[in-house]
Amino acid sequence: MNLFVSGGAGYIGSIFVEEALNAGHRVTVYDNLSEGHRAAVDPRAGLVTGDLEESERLTDALSAARPEAIIHFAANALVGESMTNPGKYFLNNVGNGVRLLEAVVKVGVGKFVFSSTCAVYGTPARLPMTEDLPLQPVNPYGESKRMFERILEWYQQLHGLEFVAFRYFNAAGASERLGEHHRIETHLIPNVLKVALGQADHCEIFGADYPTPDGTCIRDYIHVRDLAQAHLLALAPGKRGVFNLGNGSGYSVREVIDACAQVSGCRIPALERPRRPGDPPRLVAGATRAVQELGWQPRYPGLQTIVESAWRWHRAHPQGYAE
Numbered sequence: 035m036n037l038f039v040s041g042g043a044g045y046i047g048s049i050f051v052e053e054a055l056n057a058g059h060r061v062t063v064y065d066n067l068s069e070g071h072r073a074a075v076d077p078r079a080g081l082v083t084g085d086l087e088e089s090e091r092l093t094d095a096l097s098a099a100r101p102e103a104i105i106h107f108a109a110n111a112l113v114g115e116s117m118t119n120p121g122k123y124f125l126n127n128v129g130n131g132v133r134l135l136e137a138v139v140k141v142g143v144g145k146f147v148f149s150s151t152c153a154v155y156g157t158p159a160r161l162p163m164t165e166d167l168p169l170q171p172v173n174p175y176g177e178s179k180r181m182f183e184r185i186l187e188w189y190q191q192l193h194g195l196e197f198v199a200f201r202y203f204n205a206a207g208a209s210e211r212l213g214e215h216h217r218i219e220t221h222l223i224p225n226v227l228k229v230a231l232g233q234a235d236h237c238e239i240f241g242a243d244y245p246t247p248d249g250t251c252i253r254d255y256i257h258v259r260d261l262a263q264a265h266l267l268a269l270a271p272g273k274r275g276v277f278n279l280g281n282g283s284g285y286s287v288r289e290v291i292d293a294c295a296q297v298s299g300c301r302i303p304a305l306e307r308p309r310r311p312g313d314p315p316r317l318v319a320g321a322t323r324a325v326q327e328l329g330w331q332p333r334y335p336g337l338q339t340i341v342e343s344a345w346r347w348h349r350a351h352p353q354g355y356a357e
């Protein structure tokens with residue numbers, strides 16, 4: 035298929051693009067390179083550098099690409115930042131997302147695949163979290179994604195734009211060539227691996243007094259290549275709806291630090307810090323809907339395998355992508 039990928043130079047987007055090209059699709063990436071990297075865009079893809087805010091540029095890029103489906107990754111995605119700068123999240127994740135939808139309707143594209151998040155659920159009343167749980171986000175990031183899911187429902191109803199929204203749990207790991215490089219790194223695994231690389235002398239644990247067995251937050255880590263594969267399955271005709279993407283296993287912050295120490299063979303000192311605002315204590319996916327309805331099968335479900343792939347990439351690219 036001919037695919038138009040917003041945010042295709044970012045961490046998850048770039049690895050999706052690589053998998054899509056390997057599967058025989060054609061890809062145009064649209065990215066403002068604010069979080070993404072030119073070097074992360076597979077040379078087999080076309081790259082248009084632009085912002086979703088630039089409606090004319092966006093419409094021109096869509097008209098030129100004539101895609102059959104849109105995969106919309108471009109967004110701001112930091113829970114902590116959304117608590118201090120909510121406006122950034124609503125303006126970009128909601129406002130600019132609507133600009134994309136308007137352009138898509140104008141040009142006439144039938145399918146839209148959206149990167150949502152388990153943060154739409156907030157603090158879940160039960161685990162594992164299935165798609166029917168109430169949506170009660172506890173941070174503006176999750177709220178912005180929930181709002182956009184609802185907007186997609188209206189576009190589906192009113193414009194016939196078929197959509198799939200994937201509620202990601204914690205994306206992690208790397209492919210052979212592509213990995214996680216945020217200019218300001220806030221994510222757990224890359225920050226812990228910085229210690230193993232000798233770029234920091236300790237990592238930080240945000241909250242050791244949560245109601246969990248070791249007092250630290252529990253998350254469901256999912257290999258970024260497994261995430262990417264689910265998006266390819268969503269392109270099949272007739273697939274629509276919301277799907278969780280996670281492995282169904284939760285690991286605490288301390289367990290992740292231990293896994294990083296084991297994989298790298300390095301000692302990783304950790305300092306306990308106060309809780310980070312907006313962090314729910316436990317998030318673990320129930321993802322049977324994606325397995326049953328899309329035929330999704332995670333190939334790299336184990337934390338150890340995920341961390342190994344991340345470690346390989348960070349060791350090969352200690353400074354991340356060249357700017």
Ligand code: UFG
Binds near residue numbers: 151153205222240
């Ligand atoms: N954490 C630390 N130390 C760090 C970094 C993180 O203790 O240096 C903790 C966090 O407080 C959290 C856990 O490790 O408890 C995971 O934090 P991340 O920042 O790696 O990931 P988040 O769970 O906050 O958020 C990520 C994505 C979101 C997505 C969410 C879904 O960034 O886009 O997963 O769980 F919505």
